[in-house]
Amino acid sequence: MTVPVAWLGRNSTEDAQDPTLSLPRQLRNARAALPPGWVIVAHFYDVESGRKELRERGNSLAHQQFQIPIPRDGSVADLLDEAQRPDRRFAAVICESIERVARRTYFGTKIEYELEQAGVALCAADEPIVTGPRAKRATPTLTRRVKQAVSEWYVLQMLELSWDGFIEHVSQGWNVGKPPYGYRAEKVPHPVPARRAEGRTKHRLVPDASRAPAVTYVFQLRGLDKLGYDAIADRLNLDPVAYPPPEPTRPDMALHRWSGSAVREILRNPKYTGYQVWNRRATTKGGCYNDPKDWVWSPQPTHEPLVSKELFDVASTVARKRQGSRTTPGRNSHPATRRSYVLRSYVVCEVCDRRMFGKNRHRISYYACQVDPNEHRDKPWFGGHPKSLWVREEVLITSVSRFFATRVFGPDRRTHLGAALEAARLADGPGDRTAKERAALEQAIKAIGERQARLIRTLADGGTDPEREKEFRDAIRREHAALGKQRTELAEQLARLEAPKPEVRSVDSAALLDALPRLDIDLALVPEEIQRRLYDAFGLEVRYSRPREEVTLRVTVPGHLLDGLVAVTRELDPWNKKSGARTEVLAPDHDTRGGQTRHNHRVHSHPLSAPGRIRTCAHGSGENSLIIVHIAPDLRGNRWRTLRRHRLCRACVAHPRIGPR
Numbered sequence: 001m002t003v004p005v006a007w008l009g010r011n012s013t014e015d016a017q018d019p020t021l022s023l024p025r026q027l028r029n030a031r032a033a034l035p036p037g038w039v040i041v042a043h044f045y046d047v048e049s050g051r052k053e054l055r056e057r058g059n060s061l062a063h064q065q066f067q068i069p070i071p072r073d074g075s076v077a078d079l080l081d082e083a084q085r086p087d088r089r090f091a092a093v094i095c096e097s098i099e100r101v102a103r104r105t106y107f108g109t110k111i112e113y114e115l116e117q118a119g120v121a122l123c124a125a126d127e128p129i130v131t132g133p134r135a136k137r138a139t140p141t142l143t144r145r146v147k148q149a150v151s152e153w154y155v156l157q158m159l160e161l162s163w164d165g166f167i168e169h170v171s172q173g174w175n176v177g178k179p180p181y182g183y184r185a186e187k188v189p190h191p192v193p194a195r196r197a198e199g200r201t202k203h204r205l206v207p208d209a210s211r212a213p214a215v216t217y218v219f220q221l222r223g224l225d226k227l228g229y230d231a232i233a234d235r236l237n238l239d240p241v242a243y244p245p246p247e248p249t250r251p252d253m254a255l256h257r258w259s260g261s262a263v264r265e266i267l268r269n270p271k272y273t274g275y276q277v278w279n280r281r282a283t284t285k286g287g288c289y290n291d292p293k294d295w296v297w298s299p300q301p302t303h304e305p306l307v308s309k310e311l312f313d314v315a316s317t318v319a320r321k322r323q324g325s326r327t328t329p330g331r332n333s334h335p336a337t338r339r340s341y342v343l344r345s346y347v348v349c350e351v352c353d354r355r356m357f358g359k360n361r362h363r364i365s366y367y368a369c370q371v372d373p374n375e376h377r378d379k380p381w382f383g384g385h386p387k388s389l390w391v392r393e394e395v396l397i398t399s400v401s402r403f404f405a406t407r408v409f410g411p412d413r414r415t416h417l418g419a420a421l422e423a424a425r426l427a428d429g430p431g432d433r434t435a436k437e438r439a440a441l442e443q444a445i446k447a448i449g450e451r452q453a454r455l456i457r458t459l460a461d462g463g464t465d466p467e468r469e470k471e472f473r474d475a476i477r478r479e480h481a482a483l484g485k486q487r488t489e490l491a492e493q494l495a496r497l498e499a500p501k502p503e504v505r506s507v508d509s510a511a512l513l514d515a516l517p518r519l520d521i522d523l524a525l526v527p528e529e530i531q532r533r534l535y536d537a538f539g540l541e542v543r544y545s546r547p548r549e550e551v552t553l554r555v556t557v558p559g560h561l562l563d564g565l566v567a568v569t570r571e572l573d574p575w576n577k578k579s580g581a582r583t584e585v586l587a588p589d590h591d592t593r594g595g596q597t598r599h600n601h602r603v604h605s606h607p608l609s610a611p612g613r614i615r616t617c618a619h620g621s622g623e624n625s626l627i628i629v630h631i632a633p634d635l636r637g638n639r640w641r642t643l644r645r646h647r648l649c650r651a652c653v654a655h656p657r658i659g660p661r
Contacts, residue, residue, distance in 0.1 A: 003038045006090035007031075008079060009045035009070075010100045019047050019066050026096040027070060033125035034094065042089050043070050044079040050103035051155065054110060076101075080111065083118040092121045094129075098144055099151035108148050166296065170278045173302030174202050180269050181246045181262075182215035182306055184208045205271065205303040212306050214243035218266050219307045222315040224564040226536040229260035229267075236263075270295070273312050274305030308560045314539075341365060342528050343396055343542060346535055350545035350552070351385045352376075358393070365393035367544070378482055380444055389546045396542060396551065400535075401523040403553045408538070409519040409569075414510050421509075441494040448487045455480045512557045517569055520577040530571050537561070537568040 009026045011019040023045055031040060045068075048060035058075030074082075082088050093115060095101055101122070102108040112122045123129050127140060169176070179185045185203035190196040214236065221227045221235060236243040236258040246262050248254055268289075270277045276298040282288055307315075331337040341358030349356050349369040356367040370388045407416045459476045523531055538555040545552070557565065 001037055003035075003092060004041040004090045005034065005038050006042040006044060006073075006079060006082075006093045007040045008076065008093050008095045008101065009043075010050060010076070011045070011047045012049060013047070013062070019063065019068055023068055023070055026100065029096045030094045030125045033123075033129065035129055035131070038092070040094070042073045042082075044074050044076060045070065045072060046075045050099065050101075054102075054107050057107075076111070080114055083115055083120045088118075088120075090120065092123055094123045094125065096125045098124045098127070098147055103151060103155050105145070105148045105152050109145075166278055170276045170296050171298050173204055173276050173298060175205050175271075175276065176278050178249065179203070179205055180271050181266060182208055182212045182272065183303070205276075207304050207306065211244055215266055215272055215306045217243065218263055219272070219311050219315050220561070220564060222267055222318055223311050223558075224537050224561050224568075225533065226318050229263045232263045233258040233260050267315050270297075270312060271303075272306045273309045274301035274303055276302045310558060310560045314558065314561075339365070340528060341367070341393065342531055343367065343393065343400070343535075346540050347391075347396065347542045347544060349385075349389070350543045351389075351547070352379070352381045356391075356544065359390070366390040367393060367396065378486065384547075386546060389544075391544050391551075396544075397524050399551050400540070400542065400553060404523055404534075404555075405519075405521060408513075408516065408555060409521065411518060413513055417510060417513060438494065438498070441490055445487055445490050445494070448483050448490070452480055452483050452487075455483070509557070512559055512562065515562055516557070516565065519569065519572055521572055521575050526572065526575050533571070534568055537565050 007027055007030050009023050009030075011017050011022045026045075027040075027043070034040070045063070046058060046060055047062040047066070048057065058077030060075075063072065079093065082090075083093075098108060101111055115122050124144070127144060130136065130140065166176070175185065183205040184207075186206045187201040187203045190200040190202055218232055218236070221232045227235070236245075240257070243258070245255065245257050266272070268280075270280075278296045279290060280295055282290055331340045339360060344358055345355060347356040347367045348354065352369065352371070354369060356369045359366045359368045368388060368390045369385075371382065371385050373382075376382050376385075407413050410416075455476050459473060459480075523534070526534075538557070541552075541554040543552040543554075544550075
């Protein structure tokens with residue numbers, strides 16, 4: 001009697017084994033173990049990992065890369081599909097060893113169970129093949145389960161040992177993979193004699209003299225100027241000799257220029273801080289980035305850094321703070337745009353911690369924050385947030401200008417800083433703030449838990465309308481899932497709050513402040529481009545609190561970017577009143593000669609303090625108007641140059657808040 005049999009084979013991965021040798025060996029051993037009359041009529045095999053999910057099995061095309069001398073009828077998924085059909089070609093399945101079916105006990109037993117339910121026996125060449133309705137199966141089943149458990153244990157142990165080996169490899173400073181841009185590989189003979197005899201080496205990272213400056217420049221543009229990836233690439237492409245473009249692994253894919261993706265790869269790589277880092281990308285998920293908490297860092301710097309750790313941290317936060325906002329000043333490229341907002345991307349609503357956006361109403365600029373009930377109903381701040389809140393740009397610009405004039409560039413800045421630090425220390429110490437934050441998070445988690453409990457009780461009671469029962473239950477399940485996600489996020493925040501904080505180095509804040517120049521300047525008179533460059537350099541944060549009618553301003557003076565900050569502030573010299581810059585109003589002379597108006601009288605004014613419509617007043621002309629001209633000395637010589645012109649009618653200039661002075 002002839003029994004048709006299907007052979008099932010599997011080879012791990014194409015880079016770990018040779019399928020042209022492994023698969024024929026498995027087939028030969030399986031054929032030798034068959035009882036008389038059993039004939040292999042179909043061949044199913046894969047070249048893939050046995051630890052994959054069952055639904056992912058059989059999708060690999062790695063077997064097409066090899067000339068395997070075995071006809072292939074399909075994968076393990078095709079085997080299971082054919083086993084369910086009444087016209088299947090086989091009555092049993094044989095493999096070389098049970099771990100060839102799967103490296104996880106659960107998936108191996110599931111495949112075995114599905115075959116048994118279809119009336120197909122799963123046999124192994126290294127196990128006794130027993131037939132007959134009264135065959136003893138207890139001991140063979142126990143032996144198979146033990147082998148499956150040992151096989152899974154072996155794989156897990158090898159993975160753990162390999163992981164520990166990579167950690168030690170990284171701790172010693174050896175690089176894994178291609179050296180990042182800006183470094184080159186310093187090859188060292190392999191410490192194992194056998195591998196050293198094969199010519200294998202290990203390598204460390206050393207700076208590339210021709211490319212390392214480009215990396216430092218990229219981080220400075222990102223951390224100081226807050227430029228986007230494409231904007232940084234455009235800067236680098238202006239001088240490809242000084243900043244050579246990166247070369248990909250495949251020469252045919254080279255662009256021979258900088259791109260936004262190349263800049264992003266540099267800014268994401270923590271190896272530039274001098275630490276060796278591994279496990280940033282997954283090898284089994286398409287190369288996607290792993291969570292930073294899963295990265296493996298060396299305990300100490302192992303190679304020369306190209307940027308400081310502080311600068312890397314600053315550059316890493318730019319994307320989160322500036323997401324969805326342009327980095328270029330002025331109006332955007334949309335043809336309907338009529339104006340720009342100087343403080344765009346700096347103003348944040350204190351209630352919801354979201355960025356406020358610019359709006360224009362009756363020719364007056366505002367920054368607004370509006371909520372959408374459909375999108376924000378589940379947020380914890382939704383109940384206390386007004387439907388819409390607005391604040392005038394004029395108020396914010398005045399506050400920012402006064403803040404920089406007194407606390408950053410003013411002569412009494414040290415006094416202001418000391419008073420602010422002392423007030424913060426007395427009003428609310430670090431321990432008190434941590435306790436309050438912890439209490440607030442715990443209260444929010446408790447409230448979400450109570451809401452979930454109420455939803456479960458409502459789900460248990462059921463709906464009143466039988467026809468809408470399913471819709472009712474689905475809505476409650478979705479609400480419960482959303483609350484669960486919210487609760488998980490709050491729990492993660494609580495865990496980060498309770499985690500031990502790294503040691504913070506003591507920095508003389510007053511000394512950093514003294515390193516900045518002293519300026520007597522009104523930033524409202526400075527062009528938008530230079531204003532935004534200054535705000536980006538100092539990391540300006542403007543937080544507006546509607547309940548308290550209060551604006552909180554914060555800037556950062558990082559010591560590692562002090563030279564860059566000083567360079568940015570030097571751009572303000574033309575508007576520094578100490579250097580001779582001044583604002584003047586030139587009144588037109590009533591005596592005109594040759595059809596031209598002669599400006600003879602100088603009247604000092606402060607037009608940007610004008611209330612409401614007066615600042616933008618332009619209905620006056622001719623003899624009934626005054627021309628306001630802002631002039632400053634040209635740094636290239638003793639000449640004077642015009643910075644800005646405004647035209648106001650005499651009635652507006654006579655206003656008490658603008659009166660000539």
